[in-house]
Amino acid sequence: MRSLRVNKAVTLHLGAIGVLFALQFVLPDYHHVNLARVMVLAGFAMAYNISFGYTGLLSLGHAMFFAAGLYAAGLMARFAGVGAEGGLILGVIAGLAMAVAVGLLALRTTGVSFMIVTLMFAQAAFLTIFYFGEYTRGDEGFIIPSGLRTLFGFSLVEPATRYLVALSLFALCVAVSHGIARSSVGRVLAAIRENEERTRMLGYNVFLYKLAALAISGAMSGAAGAAYGFLFGYVGATFASIQYSIFPLLWVLMGGAATVLGPFAGTLLMFYLVDISSAYTSANMLIVGLALIGLILFFPKGILGTIRERAAPWLP
Amino acid sequence: MAAVTLLSTLNLSKRFGGLQAVDGVDFTFLEGEIRALIGPNGAGKTTFVNLLSGRIPPTEGRIVFAGEDVTRLPAHARVNRGIAYTFQITSIFAAMSALENVKLSAQRRLSKGVFGPDPELLERVAMSALERVGLADRHGEIAGNLSYGHQRLLEVALGLGLEPKLLILDEPTQGLTDQEIGVFVDLVREIARQASVLLIEHNMDVVMGLADSITVLDRGRILAQGAPDEIRRDEAVRRAYLGA
Ligand SMILES: Nc1ncnc2c1ncn2[C@@H]1O[C@H](COP(=O)(O)OP(=O)(O)O)[C@@H](O)[C@H]1O
Numbered sequence: 374m375r376s377l378r379v380n381k382a383v384t385l386h387l388g389a390i391g392v393l394f395a396l397q398f399v400l401p402d403y404h405h406v407n408l409a410r411v412m413v414l415a416g417f418a419m420a421y422n423i424s425f426g427y428t429g430l431l432s433l434g435h436a437m438f439f440a441a442g443l444y445a446a447g448l449m450a451r452f453a454g455v456g457a458e459g460g461l462i463l464g465v466i467a468g469l470a471m472a473v474a475v476g477l478l479a480l481r482t483t484g485v486s487f488m489i490v491t492l493m494f495a496q497a498a499f500l501t502i503f504y505f506g507e508y509t510r511g512d513e514g515f516i517i518p519s520g521l522r523t524l525f526g527f528s529l530v531e532p533a534t535r536y537l538v539a540l541s542l543f544a545l546c547v548a549v550s551h552g553i554a555r556s557s558v559g560r561v562l563a564a565i566r567e568n569e570e571r572t573r574m575l576g577y578n579v580f581l582y583k584l585a586a587l588a589i590s591g592a593m594s595g596a597a598g599a600a601y602g603f604l605f606g607y608v609g610a611t612f613a614s615i616q617y618s619i620f621p622l623l624w625v626l627m628g629g630a631a632t633v634l635g636p637f638a639g640t641l642l643m644f645y646l647v648d649i650s651s652a653y654t655s656a657n658m659l660i661v662g663l664a665l666i667g668l669i670l671f672f673p674k675g676i677l678g679t680i681r682e683r684a685a686p687w688l689p
Numbered sequence: 690m691a692a693v694t695l696l697s698t699l700n701l702s703k704r705f706g707g708l709q710a711v712d713g714v715d716f717t718f719l720e721g722e723i724r725a726l727i728g729p730n731g732a733g734k735t736t737f738v739n740l741l742s743g744r745i746p747p748t749e750g751r752i753v754f755a756g757e758d759v760t761r762l763p764a765h766a767r768v769n770r771g772i773a774y775t776f777q778i779t780s781i782f783a784a785m786s787a788l789e790n791v792k793l794s795a796q797r798r799l800s801k802g803v804f805g806p807d808p809e810l811l812e813r814v815a816m817s818a819l820e821r822v823g824l825a826d827r828h829g830e831i832a833g834n835l836s837y838g839h840q841r842l843l844e845v846a847l848g849l850g851l852e853p854k855l856l857i858l859d860e861p862t863q864g865l866t867d868q869e870i871g872v873f874v875d876l877v878r879e880i881a882r883q884a885s886v887l888l889i890e891h892n893m894d895v896v897m898g899l900a901d902s903i904t905v906l907d908r909g910r911i912l913a914q915g916a917p918d919e920i921r922r923d924e925a926v927r928r929a930y931l932g933a
């Protein structure tokens with residue numbers, strides 16, 4: 374029998390999840406709901422990190438995967454009375470299917486072309502929401518009735534349940550990221566990011582690996598989207614806009630690409646930067662922009678990337 | 690040992706726009722041999738081996754490897770069949786350690802299903818590839834920080850990690866010191882006990898010292914072929930290449 378080695382990375386991740394679990398008992402209401410929101414969005418950021426951070430695929434269209442999950446879940450709730458159990462599964466499937474479909478085409482390109490192609494697909498998805506405005510109610514969006522917002526009988530309108538579901542999703546995303554980063558597949562993804570042609574000439578089907586990375590990323594994005602809809606009750610086209618393709622990129626850059634907890638750190642930091650600065654000025658995005666520039670200048674590898682470089686090379 | 694054909698090409702051709710870089714090459718390569726591919730700059734040597742490894746598609750012709758027509762196989766599938774290619778311009782994973790580099794080359798072969806290989810086995814195999822090229826004591830160094838000569842050796846170790854049937858080396862000694870070249874010649878000789886080697890090389894001492902036979906390429910065509918002594922005496926080769 375192989376003994377289980379307790380390793381630092383696992384301890385760190387379990388510790389982080391433990392701290393988040395404990396925080397729910399001490400946080401005031403306002404921050405309690407914020408943190409639930411951040412955890413779900415961090416799931417989206419971790420999804421983006423799989424394709425961008427670990428594999429080097431710079432997509433500018435991830436909003437479509439998030440929205441695929443959000444709308445698959447939301448529309449099925451609205452028109453078929455599906456609850457959160459079914460909604461989450463549908464969200465995962467929708468994000469996965471969309472990522473595979475887009476990937477089959479977009480992954481024939483690389484670099485700037487890949488950025489443009491993903492951007493265009495996302496724009497098409499965004500416009501599709503308006504085209505079917507009769508069902509989606511476009512920009513205005515729609516509310517998922519509170520009666521449907523239940524998971525195994527627990528109401529997601531209840532802040533405590535909502536927090537726990539957000540935390541569970543977050544923990545699952547951490548586990549997936551950690552697993553990939555530590556696996557032999559993760560090693561190949563990193564190799565593709567570093568030197569694609571060399572990886573191919575070591576016998577790896579690079580296209581298939583990239584497609585798999587994008588598929589996992591899409592499925593996770595879809596899960597985050599569906600969870601967001603059911604936890605906070607609102608489905609709207611903003612979540613499919615270019616803004617929500619740029620956000621995960623910024624979150625990941627801020628927190629540290631190709632680190633497991635970096636996306637969470639970036640999401641949390643940016644959420645509160647926007648939140649705090651908007652209390653003082655309407656030019657809050659300017660402050661966020663300045664903070665980003667400062668961060669990139671002084672910590673080009675993001676928060677956890679810099680920590681890994683200077684103090685903790687074992688950080689996954 | 691009976692001469693078994695490992696690789697053959699039939700009318701293999703590659704055209705870049707108006708330039709016929711490889712022009713109807715019929716080439717036969719026997720199992721177990723060390724073959725040198727020589728010829729002036731721009732003769733089409735790199736293009737020819739790129740066709741063999743599948744990095745670029747031919748405009749015409751066929752390639753048969755180990756009895757199988759591989760002309761339409763993508764590059765990665767040919768690697769899996771046993772054709773390993775080391776780049777003329779060093780191409781390694783610069784941000785990873787030397788050991789990590791070789792693990793990447795060995796891991797696919799050692800994997801069973803989607804789950805990776807046993808970590809200890811992988812480590813052992815990767816270390817032994819590094820040992821063979823003499824880099825074992827530098828296994829933890831970041832590949833990008835290695836000296837140029839060591840990076841060339843790491844490139845060869847990547848090839849070894851694949852345990853290929855055919856190892857293609859594209860100008861491996863370019864830029865190496867005389868001492869490093871000596872190490873290299875010994876290494877190729879050692880590798881050739883398990884794999885066949887196709888070597889593109891400009892250094893005639895290396896070629897004459899290593900090759901069982903030589904193919905001379907000039908303007909995309911085979912100009913001459915034969916044992917080192919024959920090639921040395923060949924009048925056309927002297928004119929085109931040896932410059933005497
Ligand atoms: N990708 C390419 N596109 C256009 N021309 C090329 C390309 N690759 C090589 N060539 C040309 O083909 C000829 C043969 O090049 P190459 O195979 O690199 O020669 P060698 O390796 O023998 O020096 C040269 O004239 C080179 O300029």
Ligand SMILES: [Mg+2]
Pocket residue numbers: 734735736777
């Ligand atoms: Mg060349």
